[in-house]
Amino acid sequence: xxxxxxxxxxxxxxxxxxxxxxxxxxxxxxxxxxxxxxxxxxxxxxxxxxxxxxxxxxxxxxxxxxxxxxxxxxxxxxxxxxxxxxxxxxxxxxxxxxxxxxxxxxxxxxxxxxxxxxxxxxxxxxxxxxxxxxxxxxxxxxxxxxxxxxxxxxxxxxxxxxxxxxxxxxxxxxxxxxxxxxxxxxxxxxxxxxxxxxxxxxxxxxxxxxxxxxxxxxxxxxxxxxxxxxxxxxxxxxxxxxxxxxxxxxxxxxxxxxxxxxxxxxxxxxxxxxxxxxxxxxxxxxxxxxxxxxxxxxxxxxxxxxxxxxxxxxxxxxxxxxxxxxxxxxxxxxxxxxxxxxxxxxxxxxxxxxxxxxxxxxxxxxxxxxxxxxxxxxxxxxxxxxxxxxxxxxxxxxxxxxxxxxxxxxxxxxxxxxxxxxxxxxxxxxxxxxxxxxxxxxxxxxxxxxxxxxxxxxxxxxxxxxxxxxxxxxxxxxxxxxxxxxxxxxxxxxxxxxxxxxxxxxxxxxxxxxxxxxxxxxxxxxxxxxxxxxxxxxxxxxxxxxxxxxxxxxxxxxxxxxxxxxxxxxxxxxxxxxxxxxxxxxxxxxxxxxxxxxxxxxxxxxxxxxxxxxxxxxxxxxxxxxxxxxxxxxxxxxxxxxxxxxxxxxxxxxxxxxxxxxxxxxxxxxxxxxxxxxxxxxxxxxxxxxxxxxxxxxxxxxxxxxxxxxxxxxxxxxxxxxxxxxxxxxxxxxxxxxxxxxxxxxxxxxxxxxxxxxxxxxxxxxxxxxxxxxxxxxxxxxxxxxxxxxxxxxxxxxxxxxxxxxxxxxxxxx
Numbered sequence: 001x002x003x004x005x006x007x008x009x010x011x012x013x014x015x016x017x018x019x020x021x022x023x024x025x026x027x028x029x030x031x032x033x034x035x036x037x038x039x040x041x042x043x044x045x046x047x048x049x050x051x052x053x054x055x056x057x058x059x060x061x062x063x064x065x066x067x068x069x070x071x072x073x074x075x076x077x078x079x080x081x082x083x084x085x086x087x088x089x090x091x092x093x094x095x096x097x098x099x100x101x102x103x104x105x106x107x108x109x110x111x112x113x114x115x116x117x118x119x120x121x122x123x124x125x126x127x128x129x130x131x132x133x134x135x136x137x138x139x140x141x142x143x144x145x146x147x148x149x150x151x152x153x154x155x156x157x158x159x160x161x162x163x164x165x166x167x168x169x170x171x172x173x174x175x176x177x178x179x180x181x182x183x184x185x186x187x188x189x190x191x192x193x194x195x196x197x198x199x200x201x202x203x204x205x206x207x208x209x210x211x212x213x214x215x216x217x218x219x220x221x222x223x224x225x226x227x228x229x230x231x232x233x234x235x236x237x238x239x240x241x242x243x244x245x246x247x248x249x250x251x252x253x254x255x256x257x258x259x260x261x262x263x264x265x266x267x268x269x270x271x272x273x274x275x276x277x278x279x280x281x282x283x284x285x286x287x288x289x290x291x292x293x294x295x296x297x298x299x300x301x302x303x304x305x306x307x308x309x310x311x312x313x314x315x316x317x318x319x320x321x322x323x324x325x326x327x328x329x330x331x332x333x334x335x336x337x338x339x340x341x342x343x344x345x346x347x348x349x350x351x352x353x354x355x356x357x358x359x360x361x362x363x364x365x366x367x368x369x370x371x372x373x374x375x376x377x378x379x380x381x382x383x384x385x386x387x388x389x390x391x392x393x394x395x396x397x398x399x400x401x402x403x404x405x406x407x408x409x410x411x412x413x414x415x416x417x418x419x420x421x422x423x424x425x426x427x428x429x430x431x432x433x434x435x436x437x438x439x440x441x442x443x444x445x446x447x448x449x450x451x452x453x454x455x456x457x458x459x460x461x462x463x464x465x466x467x468x469x470x471x472x473x474x475x476x477x478x479x480x481x482x483x484x485x486x487x488x489x490x491x492x493x494x495x496x497x498x499x500x501x502x503x504x505x506x507x508x509x510x511x512x513x514x515x516x517x518x519x520x521x522x523x524x525x526x527x528x529x530x531x532x533x534x535x536x537x538x539x540x541x542x543x544x545x546x547x548x549x550x551x552x553x554x555x556x557x558x559x560x561x562x563x564x565x566x567x568x569x570x571x572x573x574x575x576x577x578x579x580x581x582x583x584x585x586x587x588x589x590x591x592x593x594x595x596x597x598x599x600x601x602x603x604x605x606x607x608x609x610x611x612x613x614x615x616x617x618x619x620x621x622x623x624x625x626x627x628x629x630x631x632x633x634x635x636x637x638x639x640x641x642x643x644x645x646x647x648x649x650x651x652x653x654x655x656x657x658x659x660x661x662x663x664x665x666x667x668x669x670x671x672x673x674x675x676x677x678x679x680x681x682x683x684x685x686x687x688x689x690x691x692x693x694x695x696x697x698x699x700x701x702x703x704x705x706x707x708x709x710x711x712x713x714x715x716x717x718x719x720x721x722x723x724x725x726x727x728x729x730x731x732x733x734x735x736x737x738x739x740x741x742x743x744x745x746x747x748x749x750x751x752x753x754x755x756x757x758x759x760x761x762x763x764x765x766x767x768x769x770x771x772x773x774x775x776x777x778x779x780x781x782x783x784x785x786x787x788x789x790x791x792x793x794x795x796x797x798x799x800x801x802x803x804x805x806x807x808x809x810x811x812x813x814x
Contacts, residue, residue: 048072048171050296050608051188054279056272056303057451057603063276067293071187072608073198075166082186082198084244085210086169089235091126092242095161099127099152126168127152129213174209175216177262193221195263203245203253207235208260221260229258270354271312273459275303275452278468279601286614296608301601302449302616307442310732311452315440318704318725319457322712323434328402331414332433337362337374338413343389346376349415352460358431361392363414370395371406373418373428394418398429433457436712438704439467439580440725441599442733445588445699447617448597453581464707471577472703475718476535477681477690478561478574480653481586483532483540485555486547488649493529493656493771494758494779497539500524504569515541515573518682518717527758529656529771533664535680537573544572558596558644559586574681583692584701590657591677591694593745594650596642647745648774654742655772657693663755666691666723672730674739680718685711691722696740698733702726748772753779 051066087094124132131151155164174189176182183189189209190198196205211219211231219228233254240250279301283292291297335345342362351360361373375390398421399409409430410416418428434457442452455465464470487493500522504513515537522538531539544552549567556565561578565571585599605614624635657677661669665680669691678693678700688705689712702725705712712721744750752761753771759782761768771779 047608048184049294052283052292052295052297052299054276054299054301056301056305056308057449058305060305062272062301062303062305063280065280065293068184069181069188069192070170070184071191072170072185072296073187075162075169078166078169078186079199079201079206081203081244082169082201082206082209083165084239084242085203085206085235086126086186086213088238088242088244089207089210090129090213092238094126094165097125099154099156100125125152127155127164130164130168130171131155172213173216174212175220177221177260192263193260195261202256203236203239203249204232204256205259207239207253208232208258211235221258225258232258270356271309272303272305273354273463274455274465274467275301275308275450275601277459277463278453278455278465282601283605298606298608298610299602300604300606302444302451302603303601304451307733308452308454311440311442311729312454314725314729314732315438315454315702316457317728318702318721319434319436319438320431321724322436322704322721323432324401328399328404328409328430329432329435331363331410331416332360333415334413335362335415336413337364342374343377346374346415349376351376352433352458354460355417355433355458358417358419359428361416361418361428363410363412363416364391366407366410366412369406371410373416375418392418392420392426392428394428394430398427402430433461435706436704437462437466437707438702438725439465439470440703440729441467441580441584441701442729443584443588443599443699444697445592445597445694446697448585448588448599449603449616450581450599450601451698453601462707466703466707467580467701469579470703470707471579472688472705472709473574473576473683474561474578474583474690474692475574475681475683475688476537476540477583477679477692477718478556478576478578479532479535479540479572479681480590480657480679481556481559481561482544482547482552482572483528483656484590484645484649484653485552486528486543487652488555488645489547489551491528491543491547492773492777492779493527493652494753494773495528496525496758496780497528497531497543498524499526499531499536499539500542502538502541513570515570527756529659529758530756532656532679533659535665540572541569544569555645559589560596561586574683580690580701580703583690584699587678587692587694587701588699589644590650590654591696591699591742592650593647593743594643594645595639596644646774648747648772651742651745651748652772652774658742659769661693665717665719666693666726668719668723669693669727669730671727672734674730674734674737675741676730677742678723678726680723682716682718686713686716687711689716689718689720689722691718691726693726695730695734695737696742698730700726700729702729744772747775749775749777751779754782757782 048070049066049068050070050072051064051068053061054063056062170185172185174183174185177192181192183192186198186209189212190196190201190205193209194201194205201209208228211228211234214231218224219231221228236245236250236253239245240247279299280292283297283299287295287297333349335349337345342364346360346362349360360376363371364374365372371394373392373394375392377390394406394410396406398418399406402409417431417433419431421427421429437456439456440452440454441450443450453467455467455469456462486495499517502515506513517537518535526536526539528543530536531543549569549571552572553562553565553567556562560582562576565576568575581599585597588597589595600616602614603616604612607613619640620638622636622638623633654677657679658675660666660679661676666678669676669678674695676693676695678691681690681692682688687709688703690701690703692701694700702722704721704725749772750770751773752768753759754761755767755769758771758779760779773779
């Protein structure tokens with residue numbers, strides 16, 4: 001008995017020693033691995049990278065920017081179905097264990113031993129995965145697993161289970177369905193895989209997303225479809241076993257197809273490339289790249305998707321119209337369709353993705369006056385082919401514009417763009433990418449909100465935005481600034497200006513500057529109105545010389561056309577460089593009563609928490625905070641915009657520009673059938689053609705020209721090419737709008753005058769118009785001119801002349 005007691009005493013002592021050694025070792029290990037653990041408390045203030053989203057004015061999505069595609073969703077907003085799917089797939093004991101799961105750990109050890117390592121099973125809890133993703137990293141080592149477990153234990157003592165689960169569901173990587181779109185978090189995954197919010201997911205869809213964390217590439221819905229369905233069905237089975245769903249619901253869900261439907265690019269996104277990029281640049285300049293790509297901003301833009309589509313169509317049609325008039329240049333390239341399958345060969349050819357309904361095609365046969373073409377397959381955002389091996393026919397009508405027979409226009413192997421004929425199914429029209437480019441901007445003249453902006457033929461072809469980045473000469477479209485300056489400084493629309501030769505001595509050894517009218521003719525004394533309506537260079541130069549170029553330079557700055565225009569006389573003809581956006585904003589100030597506006601692509605910006613951090617309209621509203629009306633003063637917006645010119649002057653120039661459409665250089669615009677005003681602009685050698693104009697509530701600027709400036713043709717004018725783009729756009733944009741006349745401000749007197757002389761008219765016969773005069777102004781009485789009152793040439797030169805500094809440059813013509 002004593003021996004037995006001694007033996008058990010010995011065992012107890014040995015056990016105590018080993019226990020002590022183990023405890024010391026465990027304590028040392030705990031101390032060793034804990035001494036430099038990252039601070040898990042930082043997760044309390046964690047703000048994950050969240051994508052920035054840009055919406056159109058109607059709320060539709062037009063663009064997203066992110067390094068990691070994530071939409072952060074608080075745990076309170078996550079449906080129970082989605083939570084249960086992830087618990088079943090990843091950690092059924094999540095709400096019961098302290099951060100590590102002994103049951104799961106033992107189960108994983110048994111499985112791994114039985115499989116001999118062939119079927120390795122992990123035992124990380126959701127808490128451990130959060131520790132790994134946020135704090136520890138992905139290094140595969142026992143040390144990392146120990147650190148991960150220690151942090152998990154600490155996290156459980158600091159954060160609630162719901163907070164830990166919220167971090168997990170918003171951080172977890174869930175695959176890359178579309179190239180370049182790495183999905184993080186359940187909300188982004190639901191949108192990209194199924195085009196749904198998390199609240200709309202079915203059992204099968206929630207289970208598939210919950211199946212992805214173990215290895216998204218292993219369960220890709222298209223490349224690994226069988227494995228994806230098997231894994232999804234296993235998750236559904238676990239949901240039933242754990243009591244989250246009924247057995248019947250599980251069996252029904254397992255029978256469903258995978259139903260992954262990648263979210264396709266919105267049509268608004270396709271048409272809005274230039275606009276979205278303009279917003280992106282604005283945000284990057286305001287807040288920096290990090291905030292743009294990680295800050296989760298919600299941007300409500302000013303874009304009107306319908307108007308954007310109209311603007312794009314009008315501009316593209318105008319560019320194509322000009323380009324096709326210059327003939328067919330041939331195929332994009334040529335491929336061998338005899339030696340390989342044509343669909344594979346054509347699929348390798350780069351295509352512009354934003355020129356719909358145009359399609360890239362290869363000519364397969366040419367015979368009997370028609371060509372058979374094979375169409376490049378259409379693909380979804382994920383790359384999946386929608387329809388393969390489509391063919392069509394191009395007949396003589398489809399190549400008529402080339403002025404060639406089909407056999408002369410194309411040959412087998414030619415890669416070309418074609419457009420389907422709406423009224424002839426299966427038939428196509430030959431197209432070519434225009435060499436000329438251009439831009440169009442449409443904005444609200446009262447607020448500066450840009451409804452539409454197109455900066456070229458195709459954003460995929462060139463990201464250079466000719467609406468805001470291209471500095472081009474406005475030509476004669478600048479002339480209204482000159483005339484508005486004169487009207488604001490004592491002139492009237494009936495003021496007499498000589499349309500006669502004007503020569504400027506440039507000094508010893510320099511050739512004299514002698515601007516000319518477009519038609520080379522001088523018509524004598526004419527009204528100021530006539531000078532704009534018929535775009536007279538000689539009258540403009542003479543008026544600018546009288547008013548003074550320093551004054552005109554100041555008005556150009558006020559209107560925002562130039563920041564600091566040189567006071568050179570040639571600048572009065574539009575010899576400086578500006579942008580379409582600036583010119584459109586300047587014309588907006590004519591129709592809005594002369595108040596300054598700042599063009600904007602953005603209405604409002606909210607941060608990730610929904611707090612408004614920017615609003616374009618900064619006007620104050622009085623009496624707007626009352627909960628209900630008590631009979632007092634109604635709410636009123638307090639006008640705080642700077643008055644650029646007298647509102648009466650603004651109406652006078654508007655009325656004159658309306659005459660440009662009715663009687664002047666832009667009569668093609670009359671076809672719209674609504675009150676419109678505007679001005680053509682063509683530069684020397686017709687390198688740039690413009691039309692800038694407006695209705696009472698919509699201002700539009702159009703520019704056409706080559707990126708590397710060259711002549712559009714000896715006889716090219718803005719009235720031929722730019723004004724029709726404006727016309728086509730306004731016909732669409734104003735189709736369902738009433739014919740609203742321009743607003744006449746109080747104080748304007750409308751007096752009938754002779755349209756030719758500007759003198760008071762005695763009756764309402766032909767050749768008379770209503771002219772706008774300010775208080776104290778009146779039309780002159782008609783006096784027949786004497787010959788000596790009509791000089792044929794005015795020569796500026798010699799000491800003290802001309803009155804203003806003069807420089808030579810390319811000036812506006814027509």
